Amino acid sequence: MIIKQYFNSYDGKQYSSELDFVYCPKCSTRLVKKEIDGSSRSYCSACHYVQYINPLPGVAVLIEKGGKVLIGRRSQNSFESDKWCLPCGYVEHHENYLNAAHREVFEETGLEIEITSLVNVSSNQLNPNLHTIVAVLTAEVIKGTPKPGDDLVELYWLSHSDPFPDMAFEGDEFTIGKYFEDKLVRIPVDPRFKIVNQL
Ligand SMILES: [Zn+2]
Structure with a gap:
């Protein structure tokens, strides 16, 4: 069979900003953007929570x-x-x-x-x-x-x-x-x- 394991309806490069949390889900502090593990991620400066956006x-x-x-x-x-x-x-x-x-x-x-x-x-x-x-x-x-x-x-x-x-x-x-x-x-x-x- 011809393998096809990737299906996309857009370029797949950037997720929607709608997915970003505004407040920390753990301690409710307002999150900031920080460069972590090679990407800009929402980060809580109070409890160090990092929001990873995963499939x-x-x-x-x-x-x-x-x-x-x-x-x-x-x-x-x-x-x-x-x-x-x-x-x-x-x-x-x-x-x-x-x-x-x-x-x-x-x-x-x-x-x-x-x-x-x-x-x-x-x-x-x-x-x-x-x-x-x-x-x-x-x-x-x-x-x-x-x-x-x-x-x-x-x-x-x-x-x-x-x-x-x-x-x-x-x-x-x-x-x-x-x-x-x-x-x-x-x-x-x-x-x-x-x-x-x-x-
Ligand atoms: Zn927090």
Whole structure:
């Protein structure tokens, strides 16, 4: 497969100043800009807190069944509302990315899954406010009937012959396209987290 692990909708060089804190989240002192580790960062002169602006870690899951892929339409109040995507979401601090995949799939589709492989990790510079790094997994359904929930309002099993609907993320369209061409490279995942019973 031709590897594509970087998707961008802007030059990716400068994040939005909207992300900068004005006051220290720890002690409420007004922050100042200071050169730290090669970049100008918001810094608290009272408690020495430094605000590092980092990408957000996420997961996306390609659930396959009989050659079809489960996609969902995004709710009105979500980013890229009304567009379609793979079940996806952010990794919480207390979980690993495989457990995050089980949780997000269950929240958004009601399905319990077996994770079958890791097929990509991508940087997605979506806009100057939002940069995600997403582990893309494949999975099969082990229990449940698809029912949209959380950020998704409609689910659809997309087949090779369907035209693509308006997709929210270029990376999802890339992954699904490679799946239909049978060109995904599948890396095994840690068997301890392929199936979880405690969702
Ligand atoms: Zn402080």
